[in-house]
Amino acid sequence: MAPKLDRYFQQVDDLSDHFIERLRKAVAIPSISSEAPRRPDVIRMGHWLADELTNLGAQAELRALGKQHGTDLDLPPVVLARYGNDKSKRTILVYGHYDVQPAEKEDGWETEPFELTVKDDGRMLGRGSTDDKGPVLGWLNAIEAHKKAGIEFPVNLLMCFEGMEEYGSDGLDDLINAEAKKYFADADAVCISDNYWLGTEKPCLTYGLRGCNYYSVEVSGPGADLHSGVFGGTAQEPMTDLVRILGSLVDTDGKIQIPGIAEQVAPVTAEEDGLYDAISFTMETLHESLGSKTTIFEDKKPTLMARWRYPSLSIHGVEGAFSAPGAKTVIPAKVIGKFSIRTVPDMEIEKTNECVYKYVEEVFKKLGSKNTMKVYAQHCGNWWKSSPKHWNFVAAAKATERVWGVQPDYTREGGSIPVTLTFEQATGKNVLLLPMGSSTDGAHSINEKLDKRNYIEGTKLLGAYLHYVAEEPQN
Ligand SMILES: C[C@H](N)C(=O)N[C@@H](Cc1c[nH]cn1)C(=O)O
Ligand SMILES: [Zn+2]
Numbered sequence: 001m002a003p004k005l006d007r008y009f010q011q012v013d014d015l016s017d018h019f020i021e022r023l024r025k026a027v028a029i030p031s032i033s034s035e036a037p038r039r040p041d042v043i044r045m046g047h048w049l050a051d052e053l054t055n056l057g058a059q060a061e062l063r064a065l066g067k068q069h070g071t072d073l074d075l076p077p078v079v080l081a082r083y084g085n086d087k088s089k090r091t092i093l094v095y096g097h098y099d100v101q102p103a104e105k106e107d108g109w110e111t112e113p114f115e116l117t118v119k120d121d122g123r124m125l126g127r128g129s130t131d132d133k134g135p136v137l138g139w140l141n142a143i144e145a146h147k148k149a150g151i152e153f154p155v156n157l158l159m160c161f162e163g164m165e166e167y168g169s170d171g172l173d174d175l176i177n178a179e180a181k182k183y184f185a186d187a188d189a190v191c192i193s194d195n196y197w198l199g200t201e202k203p204c205l206t207y208g209l210r211g212c213n214y215y216s217v218e219v220s221g222p223g224a225d226l227h228s229g230v231f232g233g234t235a236q237e238p239m240t241d242l243v244r245i246l247g248s249l250v251d252t253d254g255k256i257q258i259p260g261i262a263e264q265v266a267p268v269t270a271e272e273d274g275l276y277d278a279i280s281f282t283m284e285t286l287h288e289s290l291g292s293k294t295t296i297f298e299d300k301k302p303t304l305m306a307r308w309r310y311p312s313l314s315i316h317g318v319e320g321a322f323s324a325p326g327a328k329t330v331i332p333a334k335v336i337g338k339f340s341i342r343t344v345p346d347m348e349i350e351k352t353n354e355c356v357y358k359y360v361e362e363v364f365k366k367l368g369s370k371n372t373m374k375v376y377a378q379h380c381g382n383w384w385k386s387s388p389k390h391w392n393f394v395a396a397a398k399a400t401e402r403v404w405g406v407q408p409d410y411t412r413e414g415g416s417i418p419v420t421l422t423f424e425q426a427t428g429k430n431v432l433l434l435p436m437g438s439s440t441d442g443a444h445s446i447n448e449k450l451d452k453r454n455y456i457e458g459t460k461l462l463g464a465y466l467h468y469v470a471e472e473p474q475n
């Protein structure tokens with residue numbers, strides 16, 4: 001296998017400019033799943049991806065998912081593709097997403113978010129570069145480099161790329177369940193490249209994710225926005241109620257104030273307690289990724305535990321509130337607060353929702369307000385945790401050593417990929433998370449980037465992983 005891999009690596013290097021151009025084209029499509037006016041762009045992105053796959057010789061198809069829950073909006077299609085159908089080879093199912101988080105230059109970006117900008121230091125800035133367009137294109141790049149180098153592709157590759165991950169993967173669970181014994185029937189294992197290294201130097205393999213329950217709290221009263229000079233002091237203000245509700249959810253040190261949440265969390269076992277010290281992670285790297293030193297904990301272990309194995313509650317924003325610069329003397333008539341809870345083993349989605357609804361209703365009742373309040377979950381996705389001892393992980397560890405020259409860390413991820421558990425349960429196969437980007441990539445943030453090194457070596461890693469998968473004995 002060694003000479004074959006060397007030739008593959010050389011071909012990836014030779015094609016690196018072409019691969020960056022491919023990423024430039026993908027970043028230029030503003031496929032923001034959470035903004036309804038951008039839906040045509042998300043759909044265009046799905047078509048672009050399917051066309052690229054077809055041009056590479058894959059059998060690609062677009063699967064419609066119907067309407068977005070509770071709306072008349074078409075969901076973006078899922079891109080399903082197959083490359084190779086040789087019964088003597090293993091089949092690997094890979095998943096990724098082609099939608100992105102919102103981004104505006106005015107948010108503070110140093111470059112146009114939808115124009116890939118390659119800096120002299122190797123940073124490639126652009127929305128979706130690391131989350132998740134770069135890793136998705138890594139699979140396409142791996143196919144192309146094999147073809148151009150004349151190396152036989154080591155496995156059959158099944159691909160499932162969706163356009164709604166950043167908005168709760170609406171409709172995808174049903175498709176996965178329906179196709180588990182059809183399109184995905186011959187998958188031997190699953191691989192997802194959609195998370196990040198813990199730092200900037202040490203690669204990792206990931207065996208856990210937190211879930212995410214995302215909530216809205218609506219408070220309304222007046223029939224329209226009001227002049228605060230005329231109505232201030234006479235009307236009960238929705239924003240005042242909302243701020244007090246949001247302020248009651250979590251304290252400054254991240255402690256969730258809602259009864260019934262902490263009680264569901266699995267206790268720390270002795271085995272788990274011993275895992276943290278060996279992980280290559282420093283508070284300095286965390287401060288670098290955070291852009292400040294405002295961490296809740298001073299030390300590595302409680303910080304990692306807070307990210308991986310405890311729930312957190314974040315307040316994201318308020319729809320309907322005055323948020324522009326300057327001073328507008330308005331009383332908003334209706335405001336919608338958005339917050340989410342990252343969930344962990346052994347929390348249950350429904351139980352957590354009940355705790356949230358009960359608590360928010362009690363807090364609102366205590367305010368004695370005449371306004372109207374509604375609290376509901378927008379979308380919920382499960383946490384996932386598996387064992388990294390499977391041959392799928394063993395193959396990825398060997399590929400990591402080959403490409404990066406070090407043994408990977410075994411990590412859990414604080415973020416969520418809602419369909420991971422669905423893939424595991426529907427196919428009954430092992431799922432591996434194999435990240436490409438690093439901790440300073442700024443996914444979901446301004447100046448999101450993927451380092452050229454991570455994109456190119458990451459493409460080598462995905463290809464090498466498929467070679468090791470082809471040879472790894474069953475365990
Ligand atoms: C880890 C992955 N790249 C990601 O960013 N996932 C999102 C998914 C999401 C959106 N709403 C709920 N889950 C995330 O973790 O925020
Ligand atoms: Zn992602």
Ligand SMILES: [Zn+2]
Nearest residue numbers: 131166443444
């Ligand atoms: Zn994301």
